Amino acid sequence: MSHHVPIQKFRPPPPKERTPAPDVESEEEEEETKAVCGVEDLKDGEMMEVNVGDHTVLLARCGGEYTAIGNQCTHYGAPLSRGAISGNRVRCPWHGSCFNVKTGDLEEYPGMDCLPCHKVKIKNKTVYVSVNKKLARQGKRIKEMGTRVSGVLHTVLLLGGGSASLVCAETLRQEKYGGRIIMVTRDDLLPYDKTRLSKVMSVQSDTILLRRMEFFHQYDIEVWLRKEALSLNTEKKTVTFNDGLTQCYDQLLIATGCRAKELDCPGAHLENILMLETPEDARRIHYSCIGCQIVIVGTSFVGMEVASYMTDKAIGITVIGSTELPYQRTLGPEIGKLTMKMLEEKGVKFYMNDSVTEIRGENGKVKEIVLKSGVTVPANVLIVGIGVIPNSEFLKGSPIALEPKNYVIVDKYMRTNVTDVYCAGDVTSFPLKMAKDHRVSIGHWQLSQAHGKVAAMNMLHKEVELNTAPFYWTVLLGKTIRYTGYGEGYTELVVKGKLEDLKFLAFYIKNNEVVAAAGLNFDPAVSVVAERFAMGKVITKSEAESDDLSWLKLPAP
Template sequence: MATEQVEAIVCDVDDLKSGEMKEVDVGGAGTALLVRDGDNFYAMGPKCSHYGAPLIKGVLCNGRVRCPWHGACFNIKSGDIEEFPGLDSVPSYKVEVSDGKVKVRADKAALTNVKRQKAMCQSSPGNKGVLIIGGGPSSVACAETLRQEGFQGDITIISRDKYLPYDRIKLSKAMDIKPDAIALRNADFYQSNDITVKTNKEVKAVNTSDKTVKFVDDSSSSYDSLLIATGGQPRVLPIPGVDLKNVFSLRTPDDANAIAAAATGKNVVIIGSSFIGLEVASYMHDKAASVHVLCRGQCPLEHVFGKRVGQVFTKLHEDKGVKFHFEAGIKEFVGVDGAVTEAILSTGVRIPADVAILGVGVVPATSFLKDSGIEMTDRGFIPVNENMATNVKDVYAAGDIVEFPLFSVGGKSVNIQHWQMAHAHGRNAAYSILGKPSPIRSVPYFWTVMYGKSVRYTGYGPGYDDIVVHGDLEDNKFVAFYTKGDEVVAVASLNFDPIVSQAAEMFQAGKTITKQEIQSDPKSWVTRSDPKSWVTRL
């Protein structure tokens, strides 16, 4: 079918220097992001395919643009997504340079689309099959990568959830959201790309000797290659009253919807000041009668951000009426007629509680592997190599359940439970299944959103020995550098974009940001590099 094309002269050649970007109007039909790299010009969609962030405010480096919000990267030549989160690429458009003018030619419909799906092949009888256990981003990224790279065997995703794979991290931010609204892909996508998704199906055991997986319903499936990406399951506290009605854990859309309905106009107690707990508090603050948060330390998220930045989260919530109980845990839930009415803290304080939410972390959902021969740690995590391979041939693992070698810390084995990293694991597992392994080389990048404010973080901070902060913590505009010795190992910011994405590109390139150079100026390092390999937009 013929498509309507539009073309327009968008600027003069001299309007852009190498390493610069500019949003341009293409004949009134839409906007493109124009990029100059050396003497070459490229045009692509101007918005990130993940949440629509303006890429013009991101970072241009080594032939790709990194999103300023969540770190996704797109190839400037093709628009293909090269780093996550998100599954879609962005459109790319033809560029011609003649007589000192730059002309962009594009499909008119493509100019109005933020997202572009990469082409995928179909299955063909007689090929080997891949079985994927788990319904999260690792699973979907693996399945899509296999089809994008020409794999024609059967692909089956097994999920114990009753919904198609969805954006789980939205559940604590928009608790009344419906599963269809956060589905990573719809049913038509899986069907048209020959990817089978079986929901409401739980694995009971894996037999790696005969390459079979047995399910709780006593059915079984065989595999040629297996990916395990089951994620975590909420930790349950062994305390009196935890089984009372309206004591919740948050894992599924049904959980989120039930909490939202039960908590409206009620007294809510959140046990734990994790990201999930704080995001739930942010959602609940103007819907519940009261919101209390129990925090084991002296401020929320102290173990991740340190006390000074952790106190920013304290103030954000207290300004909205949320009450913290520091250095306190839960001792007991008390109820009437089988429903919770009160929480008794470890300090002896008693709080009215119509609804209680357990935000005390997760444990890896790997107990079904106990007799499989697949190596696991004492805590239930699965060690994998840089290609996401386990100790058993043709068995791979990805996402929150793995410990993997992180290139940016010298290959140290780490567990990183980030949405972005789970995508990357799934892609790399697919490459290994295809017989063309590509060692994992993704930089950790995560974010949290509370009261419309988003804190971003990149790097690997555990073990830091100092924090250098620039900006104004009281005014919610700052960047924090986490240092170990004389090296910056992680960067966090609020209202300081795109500095976290700039740092991610430095870490990605294997370059070091030193403590000395950020002591007096938070941006002094940004231009310290070969301009051919490191270009930024400030």
């Protein structure tokens, strides 16, 4: 029986010291000004990187006006000048974050923070940019947020400690919500960047935290760790937790996510069968696999990324897939075949159209894997990545509507069928605007964040609809494939460049329209496509087939 771990609860921050107002002279010393270009050097709707001292700045011209913001995306530091600009916003070429070029404010995830905004002056047909050195050094800024207001007797309870809950909490405070916010997670960690787990598996937990405890203290967001919801009473507006506590709410967000599906076959109880869900799991996989024979079950994102990561660490890697090719239902067979070849060249062995029927052990540990085809594969470690199950069991017996696979049904405002109960993230089944409001369950990081924001805005009765273009990425052998849209049911693939050259853009076509795109070494094309999707502009099949690629804003060769 596990021993009881004390719950880490919110404590009010110590009183802040008042800092004296800076004198004008020191502020001026903090500023650096430089002539960066002639007034005609940029046309309307263009942007470029300029340097002011040691600082890189994104200079843009929109509606005849010059503006300047930081040039490094606050997500992973990509140069925004190589991204896509449309109207007043720039989209990052790497992972699709968007920023307003006039204010530096974040407008689309996966980034969390805004960019510093710099002053622009035009004198004698020359453009001058003035940079506040302190702001520029920080590289990012948190959007202005409020705190709890005494006397406001209203509670928002957030179930789950992932990106949807975090963004919901932050959005509430940005919109000056003054009530109590409680975020409850069964994890023993504050919200962290889960996308890193399968890419850098030796990761230390504190390096991937999205916010530190001081942040939650500062903005009065209570965080309860190691607590799990067991039941929900929507009439009394209460949630009961695994430690016996019952908490009341005025508005509730269900953002409990999904968990990894387990293998169901003889031997599934043996040691050294691992699944990737937490930083601790990632480290265990990393250290268990060094110098070992490993078998990975599953050929979608987790399985393929783990196989790629282990190519220079394990002595033998075998991958078992239930389809004919990896990513068959997502990136499609053409890209699946390419990724399989990339990994085979690194010594990875594939058994496709196959499955595990038995796991044999010795001294309680995995020894070999028996496949449906009759093949027996030796293994010291078995890693399972065969899909997910929504964490919605605690809703059984409540009136919250679930679809047949137990995902929570929401509308485009992230509302469930019960008043004051919202849902966000991987546990939802939601209408996707760009797929003509077809109901989907997509476990993308950026979508979870967008859900969290929309839920918060609607809790505050601001009637904001979910309107975001799905964007995700996967890293194999140091190469990043980017993807935007929703390609399910596509009937044709149009490829620009060559798959075998590892430099391509693939358009997924359905009903003579582009419904998704995937690219490798073709930046910023996927971001340009994502921006078209986000604006609701159709990309026709003939446009995708055309040899004129100027609209994709590709850099000169």
